Amino acid sequence: MGAELPLFPVQASTMAGRVDALYAFLILVSVFFGLLIAVTLISFAIRYRRRSRDERPPLIHGSVALEVAWTAIPLGIVMVIFLWGADLFFAMARVPPAPMEVYVVGKRWMWKTQHLTGQREINELHVPVGVPVKLTMTSEDVIHSFFVPAFRMKKDVVPGRYAAAWFQATRAGTYHLFCAEYCGTKHSGMIGSVTVMEPAAFQTWLAGGATGTSLAAAGEKLFQDLACITCHRSDSEGRGPKLDGVFGHPVTLASGERVVADEAYIRESIVNPSAKVVAGFQPVMPTYQGLVNEEGLMQLVAYVKSLGGPATAGPGAALASPAPATAPAAATPAPPPRPKGQGR
Numbered sequence: 127m128g129a130e131l132p133l134f135p136v137q138a139s140t141m142a143g144r145v146d147a148l149y150a151f152l153i154l155v156s157v158f159f160g161l162l163i164a165v166t167l168i169s170f171a172i173r174y175r176r177r178s179r180d181e182r183p184p185l186i187h188g189s190v191a192l193e194v195a196w197t198a199i200p201l202g203i204v205m206v207i208f209l210w211g212a213d214l215f216f217a218m219a220r221v222p223p224a225p226m227e228v229y230v231v232g233k234r235w236m237w238k239t240q241h242l243t244g245q246r247e248i249n250e251l252h253v254p255v256g257v258p259v260k261l262t263m264t265s266e267d268v269i270h271s272f273f274v275p276a277f278r279m280k281k282d283v284v285p286g287r288y289a290a291a292w293f294q295a296t297r298a299g300t301y302h303l304f305c306a307e308y309c310g311t312k313h314s315g316m317i318g319s320v321t322v323m324e325p326a327a328f329q330t331w332l333a334g335g336a337t338g339t340s341l342a343a344a345g346e347k348l349f350q351d352l353a354c355i356t357c358h359r360s361d362s363e364g365r366g367p368k369l370d371g372v373f374g375h376p377v378t379l380a381s382g383e384r385v386v387a388d389e390a391y392i393r394e395s396i397v398n399p400s401a402k403v404v405a406g407f408q409p410v411m412p413t414y415q416g417l418v419n420e421e422g423l424m425q426l427v428a429y430v431k432s433l434g435g436p437a438t439a440g441p442g443a444a445l446a447s448p449a450p451a452t453a454p455a456a457a458t459p460a461p462p463p464r465p466k467g468q469g470r
């Protein structure tokens with residue numbers, strides 16, 4: 127949808143044409159009123175110029191019709207822009223079901239990406255054409271912004287929190303990736319490329335770069351190395367909550383509050399464990415802030431995710447893995463299996 131605009135980057139995602147259409151509308155409205163005002167100004171200046179020294183203009187009283195017109199017409203135009211923009215905003219903010227997932231960490235001055243199958247890239251991202259790709263992103267230091275002009279997609283990454291964004295590429299090719307937030311000396315060098323491949327070529331690429339270790343498996347190893355497993359035991363006798371089947375489900379906290387165990391919650395529980403203690407457990411867990419970097423945290427999140435949730439993806443499911451998009455509470459229809467530790 128939407129024709130290519132001159133001087134614009136190519137349109138390579140499902141959103142690109144829609145964003146350009148709105149942009150074209152904004153330009154047309156601006157040009158129309160800019161010309162209207164300029165022409166009116168000049169012609170009135172000529173037509174109503176002062177012709178003699180003692181000329182006095184007649185007294186004019188207001189015109190209700192005129193005032194209503196110049197209030198109502200602009201109001202109608204800006205409401206069109208608002209509704210159109212809001213519709214586009216929601217479409218961009220809502221991750222479609224069953225996306226392919228990729229984890230992204232911004233760091234001075236590079237972009238690091240990790241695929242569920244374990245492939246890791248720096249300043250590059252390979253994705254298949256025609257598949258929605260969800261990016262779970264964060265920063266290891268300062269605010270960066272992940273910007274792919276051809277996809278009309280830009281998302282800030284903020285240290286300490288996860289941002290989600292998605293795109294669906296529509297044509298194979300290699301597209302610029304920029305950091306669009308000034309982040310220090312080499313900000314301008316924090317660039318890379320997104321390579322969109324035909325599905326078959328992408329599968330070949332995946333197989334070629336295979337490390338044999340999926341993201342979840344890397345997380346499991348970390349889980350053991352950090353000795354998380356001594357407390358979070360799968361037999362539910364540990365000092366910490368059992369993690370099987372927790373992801374994507376509501377969790378009751380010691381405060382009585384209920385939160386959904388999404389990516390952000392898992393991450394927070396690792397770096398700031400006392401923030402949201404699960405009901406029935408003591409706040410005895412030490413913080414792992416500084417002990418695990420953001421990539422490691424993402425691996426741990428992927429591992430906890432792989433332990434089950436509403437729709438579990440095996441660690442090998444790379445393409446269109448049915449893992450839940452950061453599930454809003456309403457998107458968890460199944461009654462949650464409560465962690466056994468609760469209510470003791």
Ligand code: CUA
Nearest residue numbers: 270305307309
């Ligand atoms: Cu990172 Cu600018």
